[in-house]
Amino acid sequence: MGEKRGMARMLLECSLSDKLCVVQEQQYEVIIVPTLLVGLFLILLAVILWLFIREQRSQQQRPGIRGSAAGPPSRSPSWEATGRGGKVLVPLKETSVESFLRASTSALSKLQVPREQFSEVLEQIYNGSYGIIYRAKMCTGDPAKPKNIVLKTLKEPAGLHEVQDFVGRIQFYQYLGKHKNLVQLEGCCTDRLPLYMVLEDVAQGDLLSFLWTCRRDVMTMDGLLYDLTEKQVYHIGKQVLLGLEFLQDKHLFHGDVAARNILIQSDLTAKLCGLGLAYEVHALGAISSARTIPLKWLAPERLLLRPAGIRGDIWSFGILLYEMVTLGAPPYPEVPPTSILQYLQRRKIMKRPSSCTHTMYNIMKSCWRWSEDNRPSPRELRFRLEGAARTADDKTVLQVPELVVPELYASVAGISIESLSYSYSIL
Template sequence: MGEERRMTRMLLECSLSDKLCIIQEQQYEIIIIPALLVGIFLILLAVILWLFIREQRAQQRSPGPRGIAHVPPSRDLRWEEAGHGGNMFVPLKETSVESLLQTSTRALAKLQVPREQLSEVLEQIHNGSCGAIYRTKIYTGDPAKPKSVVVKALKESAGFQEVQDFLGRIQFYQYLGKHKNLVQLEGCCTEGLPLYMVLEDVAPGDLLSFLWICRRDVMTMDGLPYDLTEKQIYHIGKQVLLALEFLHDKHLFHGDVAARNVLIQADLTAKLCGLGLAYEVHSRGAISSTRVVPLKWLAPERLLLTPASIKGDIWSFGILLYEMVTLGAPPYPEVPPTSILQHLQRRKIMKRPSSCTHTMYGLMKSCWRWSAGSRPSLRELHSRLETAARTANDKAVLQVPELVVPELYAAVAGVSVHSLSYSYSIL
C-alpha cells in the first residue's frame, strides 16, 4: 500500500514531504466516484423513461370505441377467495392444444355431451370473431326428447390461447354451479375440435329487445306477453339482485349490469348473462387492461379508474331500473358518452322519468350516491324492492310511444350496434 502511494506521488511529480500532494492524490476519488454515481442515475432514469413511453404507445395503439371505457385492474381477489374456502380456478398449463384437450376432457368429464346428441340442423344466430353461435336441439333421456339449446362454437383455426380461454370459461361455469337467475351451462364437447359450449336457450331473448317490443301497440306476439307494469319491473329487478348476491357470495362482481346483459323468458324469469368480467377476476385475480365497458353504466369510481367492486354493480342496477321504466331508453340521453364523468362530477343525476313513481326514483337515487360506501347493500336493496312491490301498480301498463332506431340508440348510449344483435355473443 505504501509503495502504491509513493508511486502515485512520483506520477504527480511531487516530493514525499509535499502535503499538497495528498490533496492532488485524492482528487481522483473526489471526481470519479460522484461521476460514476451520476452516470448510473442517468442510465436508470433513461430506462424508466423508455418503459413509460413504450407503455403509452401501447395504450395508444389499442383505443376503445367512443363511449367505451378501459376497465382498470380490480382488487386481487385470489387470496380473499382462498381464505373463504373457495375453489380456486387453476389455469391449464399444457403446452399444446392436443394435451390441453386431453387434460380438460378429464376435468370436464361430467359435462361432456356426445356430439351425436346434438341435432345436425343448426340455426346461426350470431357470428363472432371467435366463432359462431347456433340454436339447435339436443336429444337426451330415454326415450330421447328434443330440447332447444344454444351452442357456442370455437372456430377450428383457434390458437392455443383462444382454446385455453374457451376451456377456462367452461370451467368457470362449472365452478359457479347452477342458479335460477344465471344462464345455465348444459354441457360441452371438448374431446376434439371444434369445441362446443352448450347453453340453455332463453326465449324470447335479451331484456333490452323485450323492452323495445313493449313500446309497440301490441299485447302479445307469438303468444308471448309484451306488456310491462311497475310491479313487474320490481319482479325482474329482484331476480337480477339474487344473481348478483349469488356472485357476491363467491367474492365476485358482474361489472356490466345492463338490460342488454339480462335474458328474459315468457314468464318474466330473468337470467343474468355477460359474465366475462367475473370470469377474468376469478381466473386471473384482476380484470384485463384491454377489457372495455360502456361508460354510461359505470359508477364514478370506475370512470376514475379505481378498482371495481360490487358497489359499482349497485350503481349500474339503478341504471337498469331506469332502462326498464323507460322501456329501453338510453341513459343520460342529453350527455355525450365521453362527457359523462364531468356530468357526474357536478353531482348531476338523471331526472325522474314521467312514467316513474317517486318510490322507484328514490331507489334509483340511492344507487346513484357518489360515495360507494353510502349506497345500499345488495340485501338492503332487495328488501327495499320487496317492500315497494307490495304497493306497486300491477294494472297500468307502461307506455312509450316512440319506437327505437338501434343505430341512433347505439350512438346516444355509447355502445356498439353489433353488441345489440344477440346477448349470447357476450357469454
C-alpha cells in the first residue's frame, strides 16, 4: 500500500514538472518570436527608407525635362555644354561670389568682352526684377562701324545664387549655339560685378508691336514695310517653327510662344526670344512655380498642370497664327482669362476670323486638338505651312481698322501692362 502511494506521488510530481516545463517553454516562445518579427520588420523598413532616400538624391542630381526626353544635367557640381565657344565647364561648388566668378570667367573666356568696348549707352529699354536692360553700342575694331547690341545687367547687390543663375543663363545660350531664328548671344562680362550679358540687337522690335503698327494707315516706317499678307504670315510662321525644331532637337521646348516673344527684322526674319522658361527646364528639370505665363496661350495640359512639352508649343503656335492674321488681336476676346480652362474643357475653340482663309484655319485647328499626341510635330506643321504658302495670297494686305488700346488689350489678354512696355523685357 505504501509503495503504491509513493509511486503515485512520483508520477504526480513528474506530471507537474512536465507541465511546468511546457509552460516555461511556451512563455519563451511568446516573448522571443514576436521580438524577432519586430526586429526583422524594423530592419526591412530601414532598408526601404535608405533605398528611397538614395533614389531621391539621385533624381535631384540628374533632373530630366518634364514631358520630353531628358536633357543634359545642369545642377550637378558642374556641367559641360558644347556651343559656339566649344566646351564649357562651370563649377557650382564655389562658396563665394568672387571665387565663383574667377572659375566661371576662366571657363567662359572665349565669350568675354572687354568692358571698355561698350562705347555708348543709347537708351534704357527695361527695368526688371533681375536688372536693367540697355541698348548700347559696342566697338568692333573699326571706329566707323560700331555695333548695336542689347546689354542685360544683373541688379546689385547680388548674392551667390543670383550670380550663379545669371551665369547659368549665359551658359545656356552658349549651349544652344547659333541659329538664325533664335536671339544670339554676342558675349559676356563676368570678371567682376556688375555682370553683363551681351545679346544681338533686333532693332525693329517685337512682332506684336509690328502687327499693331500694321493696323495704321502707313506703308513704310524706318525702311520697314508695314503691310502683311497671308503669304507673309506663313513665311514668319515657318521661321518660328524652324526655331522650335531646333529646340526640340536639343530636347527642349519654348513654353511661351506668342507674338510678344518674337522679334522681327526689316526683312521679316523672325527670332524667338523669351527663353527664360526653356532655361529653367534645362537647369532645374521643371518650370519654376514662381513663373506666370498668360493663360490664353497655354495648352490644356499646361492649364491642368501636367508635364509640358513641345506639343504644348504647337498649341501656342496656333494662337500665334491667330494673332498674326488678326494683326495682334487678343485670343478668346469673349472669354475671361480665368475661365479659359472651362471653355476648352467644353471642347470649344476660337472661331475663324474674317481675315483668315479656310486653309489657314484648318492649320490652326490641327494645333488645337485636345490630345497633344494628335497635334503635329514642328516639322510636320512646317511642311503644311510650306505647302499652303505656295498658293497663298501675296497681294491682298491684311487690314483691321481699329487701333489697339494697350490697357484694354492687356485686360482682355490677361497679361500685365508692364510686359507690353518693350519687347526686350523678355529676353
